[in-house]
Amino acid sequence: xxxxxxxxxxxxxxxxxxxxxxxxxxxxxxxxxxxxxxxxxxxxxxxxxxxxxxxxxxxxxxxxxxxxxxxxxxxxxxxxxxxxxxxxxxxxxxxxxxxxxxxxxxxxxxxxxxxxxxxxxxxxxxxxxxxxxxxxxxxxxxxxxxxxxxxxxxxxxxxxxxxxxxxxxxxxxxxxxxxxxxxxxxxxxxxxxxxxxxxxxxxxxxxxxxxxxxxxxxxxxxxxxxxxxxxxxxxxxxxxxxxxxxxx
Amino acid sequence: xxxxxxxxxxxxxxxxxxxxxxxxxxxxxxxxxxxxxxxxxxxxxxxxxxxxxxxxxxxxxxxxxxxxxxxxxxxxxxxxxxxxxxxxxxxxxxxxxxxxxxxxxxxxxxxxxxxxxxxxxxxxxxxxxxxxxxxxxxxxxxxxxxxxxxxxxxxxxxxxxxxxxxxxxxxxxxxxxxxxxxxxxxxxxxxxxxxxxxxxxxxxxxxxxxxxxxxxxxxxxxxxxxxxxxxxxxxxxxxxxxxxxxxxxxxxxxxxxxxxxxxxxxxxxxxxxxxxxxxxxxxxxxxxxxxxxxxxxxxxxxxxxxxxxxxx
Numbered sequence: 390x391x392x393x394x395x396x397x398x399x400x401x402x403x404x405x406x407x408x409x410x411x412x413x414x415x416x417x418x419x420x421x422x423x424x425x426x427x428x429x430x431x432x433x434x435x436x437x438x439x440x441x442x443x444x445x446x447x448x449x450x451x452x453x454x455x456x457x458x459x460x461x462x463x464x465x466x467x468x469x470x471x472x473x474x475x476x477x478x479x480x481x482x483x484x485x486x487x488x489x490x491x492x493x494x495x496x497x498x499x500x501x502x503x504x505x506x507x508x509x510x511x512x513x514x515x516x517x518x519x520x521x522x523x524x525x526x527x528x529x530x531x532x533x534x535x536x537x538x539x540x541x542x543x544x545x546x547x548x549x550x551x552x553x554x555x556x557x558x559x560x561x562x563x564x565x566x567x568x569x570x571x572x573x574x575x576x577x578x579x580x581x582x583x584x585x586x587x588x589x590x591x592x593x594x595x596x597x598x599x600x601x602x603x604x605x606x607x608x609x610x611x612x613x614x615x616x617x618x619x620x621x622x623x624x625x626x627x628x629x630x631x632x633x634x635x636x637x
Numbered sequence: 638x639x640x641x642x643x644x645x646x647x648x649x650x651x652x653x654x655x656x657x658x659x660x661x662x663x664x665x666x667x668x669x670x671x672x673x674x675x676x677x678x679x680x681x682x683x684x685x686x687x688x689x690x691x692x693x694x695x696x697x698x699x700x701x702x703x704x705x706x707x708x709x710x711x712x713x714x715x716x717x718x719x720x721x722x723x724x725x726x727x728x729x730x731x732x733x734x735x736x737x738x739x740x741x742x743x744x745x746x747x748x749x750x751x752x753x754x755x756x757x758x759x760x761x762x763x764x765x766x767x768x769x770x771x772x773x774x775x776x777x778x779x780x781x782x783x784x785x786x787x788x789x790x791x792x793x794x795x796x797x798x799x800x801x802x803x804x805x806x807x808x809x810x811x812x813x814x815x816x817x818x819x820x821x822x823x824x825x826x827x828x829x830x831x832x833x834x835x836x837x838x839x840x841x842x843x844x845x846x847x848x849x850x851x852x853x854x855x856x857x858x859x860x861x862x863x864x865x866x867x868x869x870x871x872x873x874x875x876x877x878x879x880x881x882x883x884x885x886x887x888x889x890x891x892x893x894x895x896x897x898x899x900x901x902x903x904x905x906x907x908x909x910x911x912x913x914x915x916x917x918x919x920x921x922x923x924x925x926x927x928x929x930x931x932x933x934x935x936x937x938x939x940x941x942x943x944x945x946x947x948x949x
Contacts, residue, residue: 405900406765415769482746483737511764512881513749514733518707519741527708527813530734533875542816547730548829548884550876553816554706566865566882567875602746604774606759611770614907617928619919623941626913627949629929634911636833636890637949 390500390558391446392435394469395490395520396428398453398460399510408610415510415608424460427505429467431564433571434535435503436468443537446470448497452489454478458587465582466574472585477592482603483511487519492595494524499559501541506531506563517563527556531565639668643714643726643735644694646673646681648703653830654727656688656794657786662725663690664754665780670695670721674710676703679801686798694801701808704815705731711738712809718743718779728783728885729829736783745777750885752788766881767904786829787887787908821874823861828877831860833890836879836906839866840895840917840935847872849939850894856946862886862906864896880905895935898923915939 400406400415401423407416424432438444449464450473451457461472475489494502507514521528529543533551536542544553546565556562574582620626631637640662645652655671662669671685671694682696695717701709714735718724724739726732728750740747752770753761759774760782828834835857837850847867854861862879863872879886881904891909896902898914898921906912907926914927915935924930931938 400765406768408769415765484741484744484746487741507882509766512766513737513747515737515740515747515749518734518737519747522711522738522741527811528734528738529813530707531730545730546875547818548876550818550820550874552818554704555814555816557812565875567869602775602777603748604776605771606774607772608764609770609772611763611767614926616925617912617930619924619930619932623931623938623945626929626931626942627945630890630911630913634890634928636911637946 390444391448391497392438392444392501392503393494393497393499394428394432394435394447394449394464395502395504395516396432396449396451396460396464397425397508398422398451398457399425399508402426402509408608412607412609422456422460424463425505425508427507427509427564427566429571430566430568431503431505432464432467432469433569434564436572437569448473448499450475450490450493452477452481452486452592461587462582463574465585465587466579467572468578470585472587474587474589475592475595476589481599483513483515484519484602485599487516487523488597488599489592489595490516490520491523492597494520501558502561504561504563506565517561521561524561527560528563529554529556529560530563532562533565533567535562638722639670639720640666640723640725641714641717641721642669642671643724643732644671644673644681644685645727645729645731646675646678648675648678649680651681651684652727652729653791653827654729654786655685656791657789658725658727658784659688659690659792660789661751661754661784662723663792665723665757668692672714673697674702674713675705676700682801683798686801687794689793689795691799693799695804696801697804697806699808701810706811706813706815707734707738708811708813709809711735711742713806714739715742716807722778723780723782725782725784728785732783736781740781743779743781745779745781746775747781747783748773748775749783750785751782752785763904766900767907768900785885787885821876825854826858826860828860828862828879828884828886832888833857833859834862834879834886834888835859835892835894836862836864836896837867837872837894838864838896839870841867841872844872849936853892853894853939853943856943864899864902893923893927894939896923897921898926
């Protein structure tokens with residue numbers, strides 16, 4: 390079967406993000422960018438499926454500017470077979486991204502779409518569920534284990550613990566942190582990735598109509614919390630909690 | 638027109654998160670309908686009907702909805718959506734599994750983790766693990782939201798329960814099937830609603846030594862949490878994780894033991910009223926947000942703390 394992995398280029402998780410002084414967004418100039426860590430886990434799982442002969446082809450897709458080609462090349466270096474960039478200069482809400490991905494999925498006809506449960510920029514946790522809805526496919530979110538038989542059994546990380554469900558393919562699966570540890574791209578594979586096919590499509594050429602659903606009015610830094618006092622003993626702590634904070 | 642609130646429950650008890658969502662819903666519209674979807678969930682309906690400000694509870698009780706799978710519950714909610722101009726659920730794994738699917742089926746946007754209702758179409762929510770707060774205006778007629786429960790007070794329970802309506806509606810089937818659940822069993826308070834939480838980090842060294850955190854929690858009648866590092870190291874199950882990708886909590890007292898304070902973790906607990914940090918590294922970022930800090934070996938300090946708390 391074919392697996393499509395949808396991924397996103399985001400600010401590297403180890404970079405401290407800064408809000409622009411005019412409150413219009415986040416500073417992204419001269420900031421290190423990476424593949425969304427959850428998407429990296431999704432790609433790793435797809436590659437393992439291919440290595441176990443469950444999957445025959447792994448196609449990665451992203452929506453974004455030409456800078457996203459770097460993220461796709463990284464995915465190819467990790468082991469994806471080919472890549473698709475839907476090129477646009479505009480940024481979109483989750484619903485519109487899901488609509489663009491829906492078009493790609495309908496063209497590619499995979500049995501499985503894997504993606505991170507959320508991107509670490511918007512933290513919305515919406516696109517996989519929306520894509521599944523638009524396709525009319527089952528969804529399995531927050532996967533921490535996958536097991537293939539006639540159908541797909543997915544163990545999901547839920548608030549109280551773990552839940553296992555069985556979905557009929559084709560399906561959309563969003564992955565959580567503990568599914569696997571993604572591999573590093575080796576130097577020979579980075580070299581090989583340069584020869585792998587990367588198909589650049591203009592968004593306008595896809596023939597889908599998108600309308601605006603959301604206006605971003607402001608992006609502000611959060612209210613900061615001031616540090617308190619360092620105490621010299623457990624006694625002093627209990628005294629403060631009891632008499633000052635009044636929480637004991 | 639009114640607001641629909643999806644009640645979170647396990648067919649027996651209502652999750653307290655629902656009461657926080659109701660507070661948010663009442664800021665949007667005084668008229669709201671609570672929807673309980675499940676099987677054998679009449680007791681949940683009674684609980685829901687007893688919340689202050691709730692005028693109507695709709696109960697959809699059918700075997701098909703026993704495990705509240707996203708596929709058919711979303712179809713059910715979409716089938717009743719024309720009566721509502723807003724649909725809200727808690728930003729729990731259950732709410733976030735369901736809400737975006739409903740939004741996409743209705744061709745409208747969803748806003749996740751709403752922390753403030755600025756206007757009926759304008760909402761604040763955290764992005765970048767809480768390092769920025771985004772204000773968004775929804776242009777669609779319907780507002781589909783998940784509510785960050787720590788940002789809204791819990792609605793009170795009133796003395797006179799409102800009416801419960803058994804709803805006759807279309808039944809939707811799904812090919813997705815429930816296999817099993819492994820819920821972490823604990824006699825301690827629920828992490829999401831506990832007034833005191835004791836959390837441990839990687840510095841606890843092992844699952845056995847993590848028991849020290851549980852001992853402190855039990856002395857205080859507190860819930861137990863953990864940093865992602867402690868969960869990844871296998872000291873405790875994943876549902877103990879406090880942080881942007883785990884649970885977001887805001888108890889009255891949060892005690893962080895052996896947690897350095899990665900951005901990821903801080904995003905999940907920085908709204909706690911009083912934060913105590915115990916760490917051997919005086920430069921650990923956790924001290925920058927803690928009200929009270931103790932610098933030293935946790936394996937010395939925590940047993941002392943347990944001892945002295947017991948003597949009180």
